[in-house]
Amino acid sequence: MDPKRELTSVDLAALVRELGAHEGAKVDKAYLYGDDLLRLKLRDFDRGRVELIVEVGEVKRAHTVAPERVPDAPGRPPQFAMMLRNRLSGADFAGVEQFEFDRILEFVFERDDGVTRIIVELFGQGNVAVTDGEYEVIDCLETVRLESRTVVPGSRYEFPDSRLNPLTVSREGFDARMDDSDTDVVRTLATQLNFGGLYAEELCTRAGVEKTMDIADAGDAEYDALYGAIDRLAIDLRTGNVDPRLYFEDDGGEDASDEGTSDGDEESPERVVDATPFPLEEHEREGLPAEAYDSFLSALDDYFHRLELGDEAEPDPTDTRPDFEEEIAKHERIIDQQQGAIEGFEEQAEAERERAELLYARYGLVDEILTTVRRAREEDTPWEEIEARFAEGRERGIDAAEAVESVDGEAGTVTVELEDERIELDASEGVEHNADRLYTEAKRVAEKKEGALAAIEDTREDLAAAKRRREEWEEPDEEEADDEEDEERDWLSMPSLPIRENEGWYDRFRWFHTSDDFLVIGGRSADQNEEIVKKYVDPGDKVLHTQAHGGPVTVLKATDPSEAARDVDIPDSSIEQAAQFAVSYSSVWKDGRFAGDVYVVDADQISKTPESGEYLEKGGFAVRGDRRYLDDTPVGVCVGIQCEPYTRVVGGPPEAIEGKAETTIEVEPGRFAQADCGKRIYREFRERFEDESFVRKVASPDRIQHFLPPGGSRIVED
Template sequence: MSSSVLELKRRLTSLDVAALARELGEQLKDCRILNVYHKKDDETLFLKIRLGEENRFLVIHPESHTVLTKYEYRMPSQLTEFAKTLRRRIGNRRIRKLAQVEFDRILEIEIDGGSRLIVEHLPRYNIILESDGEITAVLKRRKMRDRTVKEGERYIPPPSNIIHPLKIDARMWSERTVKEFLKSVGYFTPYMEEVAMRMRMDKDRDIKGIEKDLMKVVREIYMEAVNSRSPTIYYNGNKPVDVTPLELLYYEKLAKRKYATFNEAVDEYFITIKLLAEKRKREEEVAKLAMEKKRIIDSLERRLEILRERARVLRELGHRLMADLYEADRILRSGVSEKYNIVEVKNDRVRIEYKGVVIELRRDEKTASIVSSLFDEAKDLERDIRRIEERRGEIRRELEKLMKRREEIKVKKPRVKKKREWFEKFRWFISSDGILVIGGKDATTNEVIIRKYSREDEPVFHSDVPGAPFVVIKRSVSEVPENTFMEAAIEAASFTTKAWKLGYASLDVYWVERRQLSKTPPSGEYLSRGAFMVRGKRNYFKGVPLKLAVGVFLMNGEEKVMVGPERAVYVHCGRYVEIVPEGFRKSELAKRIHKILTQWGYEIDLNELMEKLPAGGRIL
């Protein structure tokens, strides 16, 4: 194999689809589809899946591949009709089965309620929703010779000449070549070459005499693929060229990287080639602009050359005419000259050629006046030359910027979806003493924290302001240091939304043990969601300041935004931004903090940051 003839894999083969279907079928069985999104520009379909304790996206690129991605994508803001239909019909339903159809590049996802989502990864790609044998939604309506794909029609699979590797008998092909046989089972490059290399034979030879050995190798490769033996990405230089569910001899001379699963390898491969394509597109756009700038510079330089030569010749001719007035008068009177080439003579003017430049002289003017006109024209030309030189300099500087921009073009991968800890559904921080502190965001999370995430002997902080959060220190009261008590009080005060919005400088906060809280109201009264009765003594912190710090905390190798009391954020984050009530709206405050964190070298998602901030404020 020569690296110079390698073709980039742009879509999965039948064998690849078989391997991927095996993995995804096991992983997604009984998972619930939470939502559906559709990007109109590239027809990508996103199924938001509840997988265990986290949400993931099954990304369906109908033209090339399907993958359960680890990356975060920005979902389209506009809801297409196709997405609306899918949401209505398969939203909040469970996946019962995901499998390959025969041995074709087609995936079938069986969903609760009798629906099937069919993904045809074919040259004429499509995504079809079928219920009870009838098409209920389709990405692309198509009318073909052998079938019609549109709503209301019965779904008919596309015709296929591919035979499953486990169902074919090579003896039926004894009069054909190995290459023809391998094509019939969907083994194209690189799998065709892999078979030939493993058998040490020419793929153009006849099958006769090797049927048994050939079938053995074909099935061996199939089983290795569907069992995802050594999923691998291969690189030509630093650019990926292929991804396979098994390691191939065919690519033994290429650099490679192995993955735990084929799905992971497919995810990485296709996101990488997409980014490289985007980078190449941007480079080509810049190169096109640069070529236009060079064309303009070349044109200006040709113009400058002509103007400089004419200005030089005009001055030289002016000096010569002044030095030989007799010859000048002779030209004007009679239109003849032994020293200059007379191009044209008319009643009122004479055109002469001097050093390749044609110059017109008026016969009714005196020689001194003509010479003065020659010098004036030369001066005008020299002014034009200076302006053109300035313009050329500007364009050269623009070209230099373009070339520098081309060298600096980078495309970023989407962010890898972070693993969220259980407490990240709430407000949280780690105290300066290393203790987890959690707080409610609203009435619902207040209720959940007290009912499910607090123990009887843990201290709970609150204030008497309506809508105040419950803040819990996740440690027994007797084990909580004084600093952590104070920090929890600051958290409770600062995230009391009403006080923060009204610009309070401080607030009184109290704490009680969890066992002092009850959902049993006095007779005749009612407790709303997130509200609890407090029984017994309240321990107050008077005049707790409303002030928070924002920093970036490294947890289990991942950068997480931490918003909390200044001392706690300082201890765990080092650098931080202080904020207090009153000032900018929440969105503007988030942008300003995000800019600072970015300047410090952190890659933080703006939405994640905004989610953790209080209701606006200003930076100290």
């Protein structure tokens, strides 16, 4: 059986209680290894040094480790680690909780200057989010932007939708979930009751219920037995009544003893496959040798240590080359996160300034509201009566009363609505004081932006250094290049694929090469549209745009910007593909439509100078002369993985991409958000390639998402 690489919900429920024994320990330092392993060094005054490891990559775990197994501290700490050190140094560990029955842990740390929460997501792509006491995200390893939830710096952390907690479900709730199922007992426990496959089978075994029994054939006796088994499991987890085991896959040598030792003997020839808080009858029935432990945390420490040793015993021949792609991707993700934080700070600061200016713009009305409240309070009028008076005033159509949204006597505030903006006012102060408070908050947020700008420059320097090292490593060997054979390769079946990346000047824009090998670029934002019009439109180019508002400025390049402009005969096939690109990445797709109108003009027909009396928005341009219209141009986007001459994700019109990629997936307007669709495509690509690590390195969900249109999408079924 394959070794466990992710902790289960039952595992987390068991280890939370043991981790809680370290409450009161003080944090010394935080470290970040790569972009997915976090280490916190603590001092427990009763137990000594405590090392907490959290990993959210291909292996997903959270537990303490023996100090001698702690990896050496990395060199220069990244920004994320520095932020944690600033917030946690000297803080007290106040506790840890599991969110519902999900694979999410929330670590709480307290210091005189505030509370810090570290929320660890041990599911999906994995993530670590650091928030303040009010759950505002300070930073996170991965940004999440889904229709269902958002996790980005500056926003409030959003937990995933709650799932049923089978450890607290009532008997009526249990019966209802079971009755609603249309499959067998074990699948119902795994999915409807959220136990997952292993513990669903274990509960059936403990209850003496046949796993494959159809749910329609299960009666009260089976329900009683299963609910009883769940209840006993829940009691053991709540009370900490654990009896941990490490399980091995027998290598055919001498039988292992169930008595075992917990000394973590590294010479053991068996391969570890599981660590559990209790002995599992399912594993015993399979004859898996087991080793007993005094605590679940020590069992997990030994398990993942031995798992790592086992992985190292099977070296990957490709590991001789440094993983530049992973390092570069990490820096790019950090830059995206920092850029998102900067944009969030800008929006927040601007919003605070606008609120302050609104108070001055409606000075008379706001002053009347605040004066009314202060006079009433001076006369000892209860807050409830003040609120009632405003309600009465609204009924009479008094402007000041109509502007009052709510009154909070406990906080001493009045919330007003001015031009669709809700502003909370300190009722004990005047207009100037309230406006000054908003300006001060805007200044504070702007200062955070300055810090983020400095940090992003450091990260960009790190990214440039990584790219330079990759270029030095991969200087082409001309003799090898000449000796390469032109024979067809089955890229999908190759166990190990070489990585050859080449980043063009156009990579930060939307782009693709037509089937006639002409480059097409488009803006991702109004700023990029503006940049493209000003810098990258040359004589001979074609410029395209949709009739619908909200789309990329699309340029079909006749020549490279480094080449001299010349007359080039651009085929209609390339123009049609560029038109499909323009309409697919516009609001047409976002609105769920499948076609739109596009016009084409020559480069010399566009200008940044508007007609007299007209105004050009950022990214806009004026058109002189006749336009060629391509009506009802169909949308169409295909994402693929190119293997030669370079290994990378490509995307654009299907006709252009299918001839340049080894394998492709077509999408159409649908209901899945960009990130969700990107992950679905990523999983499909991993199934198609024998070398899954190749897909992870060159076609991560983030890189795939880069080529998906704004709005919802879905995969086109063959």
